[in-house]
Structure formats: C-alpha cells, structure tokens
Amino acid sequence: AQTVTQSQPEMSVQEAETVTLSCTYDTSENNYYLFWYKQPPSRQMILVIRQEAYKQQNATENRFSVNFQKAAKSFSLKISDSQLGDTAMYFCAFKAYSGAGSYQLTFGKGTKLSVIP
Amino acid sequence: EPEVTQTPSHQVTQMGQEVILRCVPISNHLYFYWYRQILGQKVEFLVSFYNNEISEKSEIFDDQFSVERPDGSNFTLKIRSTKLEDSAMYFCASSPRRGDSEQYFGPGTRLTVT
Numbered sequence: 001a002q003t004v005t006q007s008q009p010e011m012s013v014q015e016a017e018t019v020t021l022s023c024t025y026d027t028s029e030n031n032y033y034l035f036w037y038k039q040p041p042s043r044q045m046i047l048v049i050r051q052e053a054y055k056q057q058n059a060t061e062n063r064f065s066v067n068f069q070k071a072a073k074s075f076s077l078k079i080s081d082s083q084l085g086d087t088a089m090y091f092c093a094f095k096a097y098s099g100a101g102s103y104q105l106t107f108g109k110g111t112k113l114s115v116i117p
Numbered sequence: 118e119p120e121v122t123q124t125p126s127h128q129v130t131q132m133g134q135e136v137i138l139r140c141v142p143i144s145n146h147l148y149f150y151w152y153r154q155i156l157g158q159k160v161e162f163l164v165s166f167y168n169n170e171i172s173e174k175s176e177i178f179d180d181q182f183s184v185e186r187p188d189g190s191n192f193t194l195k196i197r198s199t200k201l202e203d204s205a206m207y208f209c210a211s212s213p214r215r216g217d218s219e220q221y222f223g224p225g226t227r228l229t230v231t
Binding site for chain 1: 121208223
C-alpha cells in the first residue's frame with residue numbers, strides 16, 4: 001500500500017515571493033505518477049502539475065515546478081511569484097502505473113497555503 | 118471548459134436512511150471515481166467504474182455502498198443505511214481514457230448524517 005505525507009498543515013507566503021510545499025511518499029512500485037492538486041476555497045480540485053516517475057527531468061508548468069527526488073521519495077512543489085489566486089489547499093497525490101490494475105489516487109492530508117498581499 | 122458537476126452540494130440525512138449522491142462526469146470520459154474526505158482527514162479512494170462495472174474498490178466501499186450509471190450521463194453513489202461516520206465530503210471524478218490520465222474532480226457533496 002502507498003502512503004503520502006504532507007508535513008506542513010498550513011503555510012503562508014507574501015505575494016510575489018516563492019514558497020515550497022513538501023511531500024513525501026512511500027511505495028514499493030517502480031512505475032508511478034505523482035500529482036499536485038489545488039483546491040481553492042469552495043471550488044473543485046484542479047490539477048496543478050504531474051510527474052512521471054520514469055522521467056528524470058522535473059516537471060514545470062509556468063510558475064509551478066517540482067523537485068522530484070525518486071531515491072528519497074520526495075516530491076516538493078515550488079510556487080514562484082506567488083499570487084493571491086494561489087491561496088488554496090494543495091494536495092499531493094500518488095498513482096501507481098495502471099498496468100498494475102490500479103486506478104486510484106492516494107492523497108496526502110493537504111497543505112493550506114495563504115498568499116498575503 | 119467542461120466540468121464535473123455534483124448534486125446536491127449539501128445533503129443532511131438521518132442515520133439509517135438511504136442517500137443517493139449524483140454526479141455528471143465530463144461527457145466523453147470513460148472512467149469514473151468516487152472519493153471521500155472526512156473532516157480533517159485525507160481524501161480517500163472509494164471506487165472506480167469503467168464499462169458499467171466496478172474496476173477497483175477500497176475496503177471502505179462495503180456492502181452499504183453501490184454505484185450506478187443509470188442513463189449514460191449520471192454516475193451515482195448510493196449509501197443504503199447511513200451511519201454517523203459516513204459524514205464526509207464526497208468527490209466524484211472522471212478521466213477520459215485509461216487510468217494514467219488526469220482525473221477531473223467535481224466540487225463535492227457534503228453529507229451530514231445526524
């Protein structure tokens with residue numbers, strides 16, 4: 001079974017600054033995917049960024065980037081130039097490669113990020 | 118942009134009653150999921166559904182739960198006899214193809230069992 005741990009229940013960052021959210025996971029799988037989802041207040045979860053475990057290069061989506069350390073089982077999210085609209089709950093999630101017959105996402109408990117004007 | 122929708126947004130029910138939570142996945146999606154989040158806890162997988170049958174379920178998804186796609190557009194989660202511990206936020210999700218693709222989430226239904 002997989003586990004995902006987010007050790008920071010809450011974080012805050014000044015507008016325009018950079019913040020890093022931590023995530024660690026545990027798995028015996030070799031092929032898998034990692035995701036960061038964002039859930040703004042009273043809105044649905046949307047995908048921010050995904051990383052395939054077989055790719056060495058860290059994923060980047062505009063102001064969002066990850067630091068994927070496979071050996072350490074670490075998957076942190078860096079948000080650069082933070083904006084007020086980044087205020088949300090951020091969930092780290094794991095999914096095994098579906099060839100193993102699994103489709104479920106395993107989530108961490110989330111980090112509540114507040115961007116301060 | 119197409120979105121997953123869920124109704125109702127909040128459902129209050131008495132212990133022992135049956136509830137049906139409804140979801141309309143994105144129209145060309147083929148895989149459907151239910152997750153739940155008890156207040157203060159992690160989002161947990163309940164079940165995945167493909168080709169009109171359950172493809173995977175968690176140990177939470179016991180005989181009290183069932184899922185159905187009754188009409189080709191709705192995807193429902195039924196809880197036969199609700200317990201206090203079923204109080205949670207229930208999220209529906211869908212994905213367009215096999216399980217390696219992104220799952221798109223609905224806004225959730227908050228279920229309160231009294």
